[in-house]
Amino acid sequence: MRIPGLRSIANRKAAALFRLTAGFVFSQVLSTCVRLGIFAQLENGPRSAEQLARDSGIRPDKMQLLLEQAERLDLVTQVQPGSWMLDDAGAVVAGDQGIRQMVLHHEMLYRDLETPENLLKNPDKETRLKSFWAYARGRQTLEMKEDTAQDYSALMRSSQSMLADCILDAHDFGRYGSILDVGGGDGSFLTACAERHPNLHLHLFDLPVVADLARKNLTANGLENRTSVHGGDFVSSSIPTMADCVCLVRILCDHDDDRVRDILQNLYASLRPGTKLMIAEAMSGPSEGARLAAVYFSFYFLAMGSGRCRSDADIKALLLESGFGKPRTVKTNNPLLATLVFAER
Missing domain, CATH: 1.10.10.10 (Winged helix-like DNA-binding domain superfamily/Winged helix DNA-binding domain)
Structure with a gap:
């Protein structure tokens, strides 16, 4: 100085x-x-x-x-x-309601991160986030209660708007006749897709209790005639095969590598050859937005007890290992929110 x-x-x-x-x-x-x-x-x-x-x-x-x-x-x-x-x-x-809801949600995160060195030493320690995100680590997901699913689904819905716009601006889903959102929550992403592409047929796959919430939400948005909703577990259940493009929006990041392999291998076994697969989530990388996202999500997932913020190269390697081909990266206008990786069954 x-x-x-x-x-x-x-x-x-x-x-x-x-x-x-x-x-x-x-x-x-x-x-x-x-x-x-x-x-x-x-x-x-x-x-x-x-x-x-x-x-x-x-x-x-x-x-x-x-x-x-x-x-x-x-x-x-x-x-x-x-x-x-x-x-x-x-x-x-x-x-933006999603930002406000995430700010309020951080009260829970900050309590879990009060002494992060304890989590680093004992990652199996119970936390508030582990209880909130009930599907973390695959805990008896098929028996999940409706009130539990409603809590985390509401937060995901409120934070979905900007993410959906980011994804839809980066890729033209109008080239497909139908898409399937695996782990699609209450259907917020499909609702945004429907607004952009009125001829697109929509499919959603999620846990049975979440699928029930999705049916109600999609019907409330007047989309019941354009959508098919399916219940199951994306590791152990057969995935519907009728869609041209299958979407995983903020799904893989929530899970550790072994469970990601199980998810991708189940998808590969279920889908028709030629089906496109899109993975959309915040990924680590050299840009400022990607670096900030990686720091944030790495410690968020530490408190949550599962998942990690991967690079697009990490995701491509997992896709190839699971049998998918032609992986490619599509950048979005906001890497703080998401980067896209596509592959083909």
Whole structure:
């Protein structure tokens, strides 16, 4: 920092290091704004700190303290003395339910990561995330109860919108007559596909209790005549074979390599020759988005008790090992959310 030509570089690196050491505090500013409904209150235009304090049930001086920190993180901005409105990042959070739900979900993750060295030493330790993601490690999945499936399905649904857009912008599913979403949850991805491609026939495969949720959701969206829903386990049950393209959206990343091999080998044994397979999930890689995703998901999966953030090369190797051919990578416009890998049965 004493060298004039290098001072700006040193300051930038110092600020980056401080973001790491103080990052939890920054995330708690965001989390507090979400829990207090600050972004929702500012969606319709500027409001005063006093108004926000009254509606949030906290003292005006403490609301002012929160807003000042949120402004420093580009979440809100003071348009004139005492009047606050959304800044760019705050507007994105306000407009996307999935982000808000993930921020609230992080309360569970942060408790599990309070002492991550204990998880590294004892990865079999019970955690909140292991209980929440009930299908982790293949625990009696076919006997899963509806309320358990509803909890994690709701979070997956709320965080699906941006991911679906990312995938659909990167690949034209209109070239197929039909697609099958394996592990498709309540059908949110298929619903997004249906909006883009009105002639596409839709199939969904998931655990029986989740498949029931999917039928209700797809019917509520007026898609019952375009969809077929199938229940089963993607390791032990035969996979339906009528689709031209089979999709695994955020599926392989949740599982360890041995279970991924079981999933892929069951798919290979079930599908017709020539069927396309698409894997879409956040993958490690050289881009900033891929690097950030890998750090986040690696420790998320540590707390969850299964899965890992793989590179596209890792996934291609697993595909080839399972018998699939012609693996190729398709980049999306947001590697923080997903990269696509295609292969052929």
